[in-house]
Amino acid sequence: MKIAILGVWHVHAPDYTRAALAHGEVVGFFERNDALAEAFAAHFGLPRFATVEDLLNSDCEAVIVCSATKDHTADIIAAAKAGKHVFTEKVLALTDTECDAIEAAVNESRVTFVISLFQKYIGSRKAVKAVADSGELGKINYLRFRNCHNGSTGNWLPAHFYNAEECGGGAMIDLGAHGMYLTQWILGVPVTAVSAFTLACERPDVAEKNTDHVEDNAVTVMTYPDGAIAVGETGFVSANDPVVFEVHGELGYVRMEGDRVTKRTAATGGQEVEVSVPASDPAPILQFVTGNVLPGCGMAEAKALTHMMVMAYGR
Numbered sequence: 001m002k003i004a005i006l007g008v009w010h011v012h013a014p015d016y017t018r019a020a021l022a023h024g025e026v027v028g029f030f031e032r033n034d035a036l037a038e039a040f041a042a043h044f045g046l047p048r049f050a051t052v053e054d055l056l057n058s059d060c061e062a063v064i065v066c067s068a069t070k071d072h073t074a075d076i077i078a079a080a081k082a083g084k085h086v087f088t089e090k091v092l093a094l095t096d097t098e099c100d101a102i103e104a105a106v107n108e109s110r111v112t113f114v115i116s117l118f119q120k121y122i123g124s125r126k127a128v129k130a131v132a133d134s135g136e137l138g139k140i141n142y143l144r145f146r147n148c149h150n151g152s153t154g155n156w157l158p159a160h161f162y163n164a165e166e167c168g169g170g171a172m173i174d175l176g177a178h179g180m181y182l183t184q185w186i187l188g189v190p191v192t193a194v195s196a197f198t199l200a201c202e203r204p205d206v207a208e209k210n211t212d213h214v215e216d217n218a219v220t221v222m223t224y225p226d227g228a229i230a231v232g233e234t235g236f237v238s239a240n241d242p243v244v245f246e247v248h249g250e251l252g253y254v255r256m257e258g259d260r261v262t263k264r265t266a267a268t269g270g271q272e273v274e275v276s277v278p279a280s281d282p283a284p285i286l287q288f289v290t291g292n293v294l295p296g297c298g299m300a301e302a303k304a305l306t307h308m309m310v311m312a313y314g315r
C-alpha cells in the first residue's frame with residue numbers, strides 16, 4: 001500500500017512512519033510547521049508536499065494523520081473525500097459536531113478508518129477486560145486507570161504539546177485519552193464527568209513553553225446510571241510511575257500494575273492470584289498498514305473518546 005504522512009506534528013509520527021515503511025511504501029509527507037518538517041525530512045529522507053491538496057493528488061492510497069488535533073477535521077474530511085484510507089492519531093477531533101462531519105465523509109467515501117487506541121490490544125489490558133467481562137467480579141461498581149509520565153518535569157515534551165489551540169487541552173486530552181477509551185471499553189460512555197486540572201510543574205524552562213497554562217496533572221471522575229464510578233488519572237509530572245488499571249465489583253477485583261495482573265474474588269476464595277496474560281494483538285497502526293483491522297479502533301470508538309473528552313473539559 002502506498003501511504004502519505006499527513007502531518008508530523010504528533011510525537012508518534014516517526015513510529016507510524018517506520019511501520020508504514022516496513023509494510024508498504026511512503027510516498028511523502030505534508031507538515032504545516034517548517035521546523036518540524038525540516039527535522040522529519042532530515043531523519044527519513046522523504047519528500048515534502050507543499051500542500052494537503054498536493055499530497056491528496058499523489059498516488060497514495062492511504063494517509064496517516066499526525067497533524068495537530070485542531071486540524072484533524074479538515075485533514076481527515078479532505079482525505080476521505082479524495083478516496084484515501086485513513087489512520088489517525090487520537091483524539092479524532094475536539095467536538096462531537098466535528099466527529100459527526102468526519103463520520104459522514106468517511107461513510108460517504110467508504111474508505112477504511114482506523115484510530116490509534118493501541119492499549120486495547122496489549123495483553124495485560126485484555127486480561128483485565130476478560131475478568132471484568134466474565135462476571136467473576138459481580139456487579140462492577142468502580143474502575144480506575146492511572147497513566148503518567150514526566151514529560152513536563154523531565155522537560156522532554158515538545159513546546160507545541162502545550163499549545164491549547166492546537167491540542168485542545170493538556171495532559172488529559174493527550175495521555176489521559178488511554179484511560180478514557182479503556183473505560184468506555186468496559187463500562188461504556190458515562191453520564192456525568194467532573195475534572196480536577198492543575199499545573200504542578202515548577203520548572204521555569206517548561207513555564208516558558210506552557211504559556212497557555214494547560215494542565216499537567218489531571219483527574220476525571222465519571223459516573224454511570226447503575227451507580228458505577230470510573231476515575232481517570234494522568235499527568236506529565238510523575239517519573240517511574242507504573243500504569244495501573246483496576247476494576248472492582250461486588251465480588252472482588254482485578255488489578256493490573258505494569259504487566260502484572262492479579263485478582264481477588266469470591267471464586268478465588270478471597271486469595272489474590274495471578275491472572276494469565278494473553279499475547280498482545282498487533283497495534284492499530286500495524287493493523288492498518290497490513291490490512292488486517294481488528295474490531296475496537298473504528299469510528300464508534302473514536303467518537304466515544306471525543307465525547308468523553310468534551311465531558312471531561314466541560315465543553
